[in-house]
Amino acid sequence: MTTDLKPIDPQEAKEWYLENRRGELADATYKAHKYRLSPFVEWCDTEGDVSNMNDLSGRHFHQYKKWRRENGDCNKVTMATQLSTLKVFIDFCESIDAVRPGLSDYIDPPTMKNKEDVNDDYVDAETAQAIIDYQRNFNYSQREHVIFELLWHTGMRNGALRAVDLDDYDNEERTLEVHHRPDQDTPLKNGKEGQRVVSLKPKVNQIVRDYIDHHRFGKTDESGREPLLTTRQGRISKTSIRSNCYRATRPCEYGLGCPHDRNPDDCDAASSYHAASKCPSSHASHSLRKGAITHARRSEVPIEAVSERMDVSADVLKKHYDKRTKKQEMKNRRGYFDNI
Template sequence: MHTDLKPIEPRKALELYLDDRRGDLADWTLRSHRSRLSTFIDWCEEERIGNLNELTGRDIHRYKVWRRNDGDLSKVTVKTQIDTVRVFAKWLASIEGCDPELPAKIKSPSLAKGENARSVELHSDEATKILTYLEKYHYCTLPHVTLSLLWHGLMRRGAVRAIDLRDYYPDEQYLDLKHRPESDTPLKNGTGGERPIAVSESVCELLDDWVADKRPNSTDEYGRKPLLATSQGRIHLTTIQQYVYMWSRPCKYGADCPHDRDPDDCSSANERYSASECPSSISPHAVRRGSITHWLREEIPQPVVSDRADVSADVLDAHYDERTSLEKMEQRRKFLDNI
């Protein structure tokens, strides 16, 4: 152990780390770090590591094996957790809390190509059914407006939540996304994620009707007027997630249950907070993935999709593009035949 290190208890180190990162991490990222690192801190205490000065590369390896042997964790989850521990170790070394060579000794679990990419997506035909049903039976409700923006805007739920009334330009038909972390609406990529989003005439009609007739005249705790408003203020991220869980169930938008369940007896169909338990329900991220893939299948150039969705070409290709290799080949053929 290096003699110039400053003794520090595991749980104290965690709180100092989270406090230090609070200014540069989004709230949900900070919560994820707390969750992952709390498991590591619990393990340290169980292993009687009371001073992180004593932490070694062999200890981290033992922790990695322990997490890997948890049958409920995927390879991707284990990798994510160990990567976060390495970030924590780098910070710890910067305050003389551990061996400065420790971070380099933490080896991230390797994944086979494609293992870190998820394939769950909302297909365009399903999106059409959901939005058509909402337009007919729940027109201009908050779920209708929210899901329309998620699908047509290719936006993350945090970006949809961040939009103010002043960010909507109906005459020019666009939304202006702004990074405002000081008032609880950060964009994932900070100011680099700021961008105008063009919206179609039909989406503008929906937004105009929402603003004129249905939107509650409320402000958030910072005095801002959110576009997606409830009677209490700005919509919550969990509410957006619940809307997607609820409306991605086939029985909710008039389709037959693909799981041979009776909707009258199904808790996933009847209990609002059990919607996520439906095998067909999806997350907001799957809506975004499906929308991006739909645009690519419609032969919108990849740079255009990349800019609109605020995602790099490499990440788009690895995590969002669900086109098959044959689909990509046929699209290339259309261009090459004209050369």
């Protein structure tokens, strides 16, 4: 062990790292780093017998990687993201004299092949329309209906939808303004760069108007603001928005038979309000966002317009969100060149 190193245990080093990154990482990214480092701290305590970061060597990382692969639900993508975060963490530890210089070079995250790190789970346009038809007929302008319509129509993240206030909605102009207010618990993933005004189709706008007039709870949040989407307690949480999406996207919920041959009376996912995510065919809000972006691209909406409306860079859009086949991409391009 190098004499110039300063003793520090893994948990404390993790806390130092997180405190150092708190001001520069978006809230969701900060939580992701905290989550990804937890298994390593656990391993140090229970398996690696590492109570002082000064004692770490390249051999420890090999042992940790083997333990993580054998004892956790850890696919190649998860392993890559966790080891990448660990590498950044160890690099920070080098800067505070907690580990020997150059130790982070011993961490070698798996290399992802093209699109290997892309999650292909998304809601297709046909499924979305079936859900919308059901909601408009049987659950009109209820909160769950409004959430689904807005996420599909705007393609925004659930954190952005949660951040919208009543005053951010303009019935006459048919618009929603999306603002970054981190000091009041409604940050946007991309900060002020994610601020925008989103237009609404007349039918979607009317649904929002009817929700406000008939079903919205007249609540304020802890900052005294009036959220557009409310519960009996105040501003809706991102978890609640996600849960609403799981419930709405169960096939048995929108009038289809169960594709998994389950009896709804005996199925927890069908009968329990909080277990909808257990349905293999249900989708989280992020899958809805992917589907909305893909639908826009397949409908030949220019990539610049999709990028600005849905707050996603062109590169990220192409890699993670655009689910068109090569043939669909060709058909979309054909119209631009046939008449040249």
